[in-house]
Amino acid sequence: MLRHWTESIGGLLVLAYFLATLPPSLGSDKADQEAIQQAKSLSRAFRAASQKVLPTVVKVQTASSPQKAGSKQSENRNPLDDFFGGPDPGFRFQIPRPEMGLGSGVIIDGGGIILTNRHVIEEADIITIQLSDGREFAVVDKKTDDKTDIAVLKIEPAEPLPTATLGDSDQLEIGDWVLAVGNPFELEGTVSAGIISAKGRTLNTIGRTRLIQTDAAINPGNSGGALANLDGEVVGINTAIFSRTGRNEGIGFAIPINLAKWIADELLHHGRVRRAYLGVALEQVLAPSAAYQQNGTPKGVVVRQVFKDTPAQRAGLKRNDLITAFDGVPVSEMSALQELVERAPIDQAHRVAIIRDGEALEIEVKLEEMPDEAALQAHEPVEDEDAGATPRRKTYDKSLGLMLMDFDAELASGLGVRVSEGVAVIHADRNKPGAEAGLQAGMVIVRAGDQPVKDLGDWQRILEQNQDAPELPLEVVSRAGRQILVLKRPK
Known part of the structure; x- marks a missing residue:
């Protein structure tokens, strides 16, 4: 019996030694478990944000008038006619069919106000909204802004609709997680995840608008949909992709919600977007001259021309002034200054910080509503007071x-x-x-x-x-x- 007990003790010692010498990967790996839990936490955040945003994103369906029958650009033709005669090859009959379109939108008011892209609906004669629960409504009114590609649609629901919570796009930072929500390729309620890749991007196709860049998948049909943060707040309206194929290549763009909301408010309350203006021609600082040196290398935007009978002339701005801040907000790019000015309240005084001949000054400017293009072109430049100075071409x-x-x-x-x-x-x-x-x-x-x-x-x-x-x-x-x-x- 003693021998049996001794053998048992020896076996336990061998087992203990074996367990003690196991590789860490075969044991309980606390680090792996923590990583898994972190991934699950992120997954729960995605899930919660998606559930909050999805009911507020709609499908925007459009139909536009067909081309007139008898068009020479008909697609409804028999290709064998080219070989065996048939109708006059220069004149093709066609079956009139409406042009169909698809996009997305975001409900910003429970009474039936929807935010989308102008390019989604600009050619449409009929616009239908389909909610996430399948209900459909005809759009009874629309207002658009061509300078920012924003459109506001109105439907008439019998009861209040779920409304998106709008975030603060100015608080976004590069690297923040975001979700793109929309209807790509008619796949309703699609959610994709990515990060903020860059801020302040500009595209020639969308004027001077400073866009959010993201690698969240954005494809045809996503236009007008939501870009949301992990709190489920809409921080942008998806609007464009950079692609050689027409499909997502990891570079998408969204209009910041702060800008989109301002545009929507203007359209809803005034029927148009009232933009303020200074009345100057601007230029990026290419090479800082001695006239701009003030506490090191200056950052700002150069006034290259002041126009007559404008807020800038009345305030005393001059050619070659370097604008460094507007209402206390530093500016280093033309597009940033233009956006600040255009969104500023009209008929109110605003502070413009400048450097003139090496001296820092602050000028008060009372902004006015920007006139139409023809009136802008009619403004003549102020004659240069410095007769010896010749503006660079x-x-x-x-x-x-x-x-x-x-x-x-x-x-x-x-x-x-x-x-x-x-x-x-x-x-x-x-x-x-x-x-x-x-x-x-x-x-x-x-x-x-x-x-x-x-x-x-x-x-x-x-x-x-x-x-x-x-x-x-x-x-x-x-x-x-x-x-x-x-x-x-x-x-």
């Missing part, structure tokens, strides 16, 4: 996507280059020939082809001479030194 080449300006010795020190003449690049549009060639703001073009470029006159002349050439070599100078770039001309 500036031009925008839409086909190349380049904003260019005459370059001279005064700008050379600010840019850190050792040339005294040429053409400076102020801005290069993405995905246009200029940017694709490698041109960037701050570069100076000093040679094109085999000819020197001393100013914009030379540049325009050389472009005309080489208009049939598919490529044009450029010699450019920047802080990085000299380099040769190849500009491919648009076909």
Whole structure:
């Protein structure tokens, strides 16, 4: 019996030793469990936010008038007619069918007010809203703003509808989790997750609007839907994707909800968007001159022209003033200043911080409502009081996507280059020939082809001479030194 007891003790000791020497991965791994719990917590946050937003996102269905019967662009034709005769090949009969469209929208008022994109409904003759529970309503009124691609729709429900909680898009930070909610490819109530990839993006197709960029999947049909944070608050209206295929490639854009809400309020209360204006032509700071130096390198927007009979002239703004803040909010980009001004209350005094001849000043400006385009064009520029100053010429080449300006010795020190003449690049549009060639703001073009470029006159002349050439070599100078770039001309 003693022997049996001794053998049992020995077996237990061997078992204990075996358990003690097991690899950590075979034991209870506390770190793995904590990671799993964190993932589950994030999953619960996604779930809660989705459940809060989904009932407030609607399907927007549109129908527009068909093309007239007898159109030469008919799609309803027999392809064998090309081989065996048949109807006149230059004239095709067609069966009139309505053009159908699909998008998304967000309920912002329980009485039947819906926020969506203008491009979703702009061509529509009939607009139908389908709620998340399947009920359908005809749109009885619509109002749109072409400058921001925002539209407001009105339906008449018998009872209050679930309403989205609107967040504060100004509080978003790069890296924040967001959910895109909409109806891509007619797949109703689809939710995708991603992060805020960037803020303040601008697209040529949507004016000056500063957009939110996200990698949450946005596809056709998502337009007008919600971009929401993890609290289930709508922080943006999905509006566009950057894609070579027409499908999601991880780059989507949304209109910040703070801007969308302001646009909606204007449309609902005034039937139009009342925008304030200063009455100036602006320019990004390309090279800080001595006139702007004040406590280090300045950040702001340069006033390149003041127009007569405008709030700016009445307030005393002058050409070459550097605007650094508006109502206490620092500005370093033109689009940011323009957005602040346009959304500011009309017929009220506002503070504009400037630097003039190295001195920091604050000017009070009483803003007015922006007139229509024709009236804006009729404003004449204020004559320059400095007779010795000649404004630098500036031009925008839409086909190349380049904003260019005459370059001279005064700008050379600010840019850190050792040339005294040429053409400076102020801005290069993405995905246009200029940017694709490698041109960037701050570069100076000093040679094109085999000819020197001393100013914009030379540049325009050389472009005309080489208009049939598919490529044009450029010699450019920047802080990085000299380099040769190849500009491919648009076909």
